[in-house]
Amino acid sequence: MSSPADPATLADLTTPALVVESSVFEANCAAIDAVLPGPRLRPHVKAFKSTALARRLARSGHNAFCAATAREIEGMAAAGLGDDLLLANESLDVRRLGAIADTAAITVAVDSEETIAAAAAGGVRAVLIDVDIGLPRCGCDPADAGRLADRARAAGLDVRGVMGYEGHLMMVADRAERIERVAAATTVLLDAAADVGGGIVSGGGTGTFDTNTWCTEIQAGSYCLMDTQYLQLDLPFDLALNVLATVISVSRKGWIVVDAGLKALGMDHGEPSWEHGRIFFCSDEHTTLQPDVAADWRVGDLVRLQPAHVDPTVAKHEQLWVVDGDDIVDRWPVDLRGW
Amino acid sequence: MSSPADPATLADLTTPALVVESSVFEANCAAIDAVLPGPRLRPHVKAFKSTALARRLARSGHNAFCAATAREIEGMAAAGLGDDLLLANESLDVRRLGAIADTAAITVAVDSEETIAAAAAGGVRAVLIDVDIGLPRCGCDPADAGRLADRARAAGLDVRGVMGYEGHLMMVADRAERIERVAAATTVLLDAAADVGGGIVSGGGTGTFDTNTWCTEIQAGSYCLMDTQYLQLDLPFDLALNVLATVISVSRKGWIVVDAGLKALGMDHGEPSWEHGRIFFCSDEHTTLQPDVAADWRVGDLVRLQPAHVDPTVAKHEQLWVVDGDDIVDRWPVDLRGW
Numbered sequence: 001m002s003s004p005a006d007p008a009t010l011a012d013l014t015t016p017a018l019v020v021e022s023s024v025f026e027a028n029c030a031a032i033d034a035v036l037p038g039p040r041l042r043p044h045v046k047a048f049k050s051t052a053l054a055r056r057l058a059r060s061g062h063n064a065f066c067a068a069t070a071r072e073i074e075g076m077a078a079a080g081l082g083d084d085l086l087l088a089n090e091s092l093d094v095r096r097l098g099a100i101a102d103t104a105a106i107t108v109a110v111d112s113e114e115t116i117a118a119a120a121a122g123g124v125r126a127v128l129i130d131v132d133i134g135l136p137r138c139g140c141d142p143a144d145a146g147r148l149a150d151r152a153r154a155a156g157l158d159v160r161g162v163m164g165y166e167g168h169l170m171m172v173a174d175r176a177e178r179i180e181r182v183a184a185a186t187t188v189l190l191d192a193a194a195d196v197g198g199g200i201v202s203g204g205g206t207g208t209f210d211t212n213t214w215c216t217e218i219q220a221g222s223y224c225l226m227d228t229q230y231l232q233l234d235l236p237f238d239l240a241l242n243v244l245a246t247v248i249s250v251s252r253k254g255w256i257v258v259d260a261g262l263k264a265l266g267m268d269h270g271e272p273s274w275e276h277g278r279i280f281f282c283s284d285e286h287t288t289l290q291p292d293v294a295a296d297w298r299v300g301d302l303v304r305l306q307p308a309h310v311d312p313t314v315a316k317h318e319q320l321w322v323v324d325g326d327d328i329v330d331r332w333p334v335d336l337r338g339w
Numbered sequence: 340m341s342s343p344a345d346p347a348t349l350a351d352l353t354t355p356a357l358v359v360e361s362s363v364f365e366a367n368c369a370a371i372d373a374v375l376p377g378p379r380l381r382p383h384v385k386a387f388k389s390t391a392l393a394r395r396l397a398r399s400g401h402n403a404f405c406a407a408t409a410r411e412i413e414g415m416a417a418a419g420l421g422d423d424l425l426l427a428n429e430s431l432d433v434r435r436l437g438a439i440a441d442t443a444a445i446t447v448a449v450d451s452e453e454t455i456a457a458a459a460a461g462g463v464r465a466v467l468i469d470v471d472i473g474l475p476r477c478g479c480d481p482a483d484a485g486r487l488a489d490r491a492r493a494a495g496l497d498v499r500g501v502m503g504y505e506g507h508l509m510m511v512a513d514r515a516e517r518i519e520r521v522a523a524a525t526t527v528l529l530d531a532a533a534d535v536g537g538g539i540v541s542g543g544g545t546g547t548f549d550t551n552t553w554c555t556e557i558q559a560g561s562y563c564l565m566d567t568q569y570l571q572l573d574l575p576f577d578l579a580l581n582v583l584a585t586v587i588s589v590s591r592k593g594w595i596v597v598d599a600g601l602k603a604l605g606m607d608h609g610e611p612s613w614e615h616g617r618i619f620f621c622s623d624e625h626t627t628l629q630p631d632v633a634a635d636w637r638v639g640d641l642v643r644l645q646p647a648h649v650d651p652t653v654a655k656h657e658q659l660w661v662v663d664g665d666d667i668v669d670r671w672p673v674d675l676r677g678w
Contacts, residue, residue, distance in 0.1 A: 014409075014432060014678050015432075015678070016678060017678075046623055046624065068623060068624040069624060070353075089587070089598075089624060089625075090587040090588050090596070090598075091587060091598070092585060092587065092639055093354075093585075111588055112588065112589070112638050114637075114638035114639060115587070115588075115638065136590070136592070136594055136619060136620075136627050137588070137596055137622060137625055137627050138587065138588040138596050139588070141590075141591060167622070246431060246432075248428070248429040248430060248431065248454070248477065249429050249450055249451065249454075249476070249477040249478070250451070251471065251475070252480060253475070255475055257429070257476055257477050259428075259429075259430070262648075262650070262651045263650070263651050263654045264678075266601070267606055267607035267651075268601045268606035268607075280475060281475075283476060283506070284385055284407060284650050284651065285385065285407040285408060285428060286428075286476055286477065288475050288476050298453075299429075299431070299451050299453035299454065300431055300453060309601075311601070311602070311623050312601045312602050312606075312623065315602045315655070316654070316655065317677075318677050338656075338657050339353050339354070339355060339356075339603075
């Protein structure tokens with residue numbers, strides 16, 4: 001067995017474990033709510049993959065969500081959070097979403113004739129035209145947006161508007177430069193929106209949540225748990241997520257080893273951080289740490305690592321443990337993993 | 340729903356999906372069996388986290404396994420593969436293994452008085468003394484091995500021998516240098532073994548499977564699925580594992596986008612490889628590819644990406660699909676994930 005069903009404190013948890021500091025999480029939510037109340041924020045469930053966490057956001061008035069996978073949409077619908085679900089991604093595997101179109105309001109991003117045909121054939125009822133606004137990923141040529149909207153309407157689909165993701169601008173360090181470049185990217189999106197119609201202009205993310213003032217709704221998710229990469233920016237969000245680990249070995253040579261490694265940490269944005277020393281290296285199920293004060297550490301001690309990238313970190317775990325200091329106050333299953 | 344329960348071909352799979360080329364997998368197994376028959380190989384289940392795959396290896400005479408987590412040990416025991424299970428890792432969370440000591444033969448690595456005390460208190464019956472042979476991770480000072488063995492025996496534990504992992508030597512490119520450095524590391528281990536007694540000298544890995552000729556058993560796992568990192572060495576193993584993805588967007592600017600990203604790929608050893616072009620970048624649920632011949636690719640096409648590091652890649656998926664060309668011949672659940 002892993003962690004007991006009803007652990008009371010951090011010491012009861014099987015490590016590695018994801019720990020959410022409740023007060024920081026709530027402060028992050030309050031900070032974004034002050035700028036993006038209600039439908040101005042469309043929380044992106046890919047960041048946390050948990051219907052329990054999504055339900056907490058819905059209680060603050062965010063009832064429209066977006067997602068990156070069909071399974072996330074299915075899970076949100078099954079959890080009764082299907083007021084307005086956007087698959088903010090292209091997919092040909094949409095028949096499974098058409099199959100639940102009577103139980104949830106589902107909109108799918110499309111950027112080609114193939115994805116429009118798949119949506120129509122699969123029983124999807126509503127789409128956004130996804131527009132390339134500078135990130136080399138999905139999205140149609142802006143000049144094609146109007147034509148694709150016509151094509152979608154001809155196929156019987158409700159075209160609700162456009163989306164575009166300025167992902168390449170999330171980490172622009174200088175705020176004034178970020179505003180200027182987001183404005184330029186969003187101008188492209190607004191021009192496409194004029195060709196498409198439908199009212200929704202969806203885009204943005206945690207890095208541009210308050211500098212993208214042109215979209216009708218912002219697709220942010222990482223803000224609530226946060227990671228060390230976004231911490232480099234001038235954002236009003238703090239680290240709410242840690243990976244809790246246990247010291248399993250102490251070397252006389254000055255390093256210690258904890259039981260959280262590559263399989264518990266999103267590594268694509270670099271190594272985790274640790275407030276009491278430096279990261280030596282990560283292995284599959286270990287991280288070797290070089291403490292500032294080696295004598296402080298004993299086998300059995302708990303440490304908290306800060307992951308560099310929250311989204312892939314959460315996807316490696318089965319649950320988020322919500323804590324107030326050392327006390328566990330809630331458990332949020334990570335129930336939207338997989339595809 | 341995701342993939343149908345009984346998919347017949349690659350086109351039936353929900354992507355991203357892990358695909359194992361059966362003929363390559365079998366050739367990898369045959370290559371290691373020729374060098375390390377029966378108990379000379381103790382396959383490391385951390386590499387594949389699947390009892391179904393482990394059962395296939397057991398059919399070739401490898402009935403002793405090692406693992407990196409308590410959950411892997413529990414799962415192997417529950418699957419009836421508990422003839423000789425080694426938790427090749429330090430843990431204080433061993434009471435759960437003591438609880439199943441009547442159903443499987445479980446040995447645990449220890450490297451400190453604390454881990455010995457935890458093993459004894461937790462009902463574990465057998466241990467190996469884990470020795471630091473040069474990788475800055477777990478393992479006691481070699482000079483302490485004999486003393487720890489005495490301490491373990493005094494606590495009522497069966498001390499079966501030693502283990503040591505020359506992980507820092509896995510990627511030494513030159514074979515002669517690799518042999519020389521593995522010999523030096525193993526000399527330390529053999530000296531400790533003389534102090535400890537017990538007969539087992541466990542170590543090694545895929546990178547040193549045939550150059551470590553001193554250990555009584557080799558702890559290799561990655562060899563059977565393989566990844567692009569180990570492919571750089573002179574090993575007789577080939578890539579059996581691919582991440583299957585679907586092209587969801589094609590840009591006129593020359594790139595294509597597939598639906599496998601950071602959450603489907605182990606990224607710690609770098610980006611995946613693709614035989615038909617280069618990797619542009621990976622996002623959470625996308626990879627943007629720059630094909631050698633852009634005109635060859637259409638929305639809906641399937642591509643196969645080769646992950647840089649197999650172990651964390653497998654841990655992100657729910658199953659391995661075993662294929663013969665385009666035909667699916669078996670499904671191996673990845674049932675040993677988590678902690």
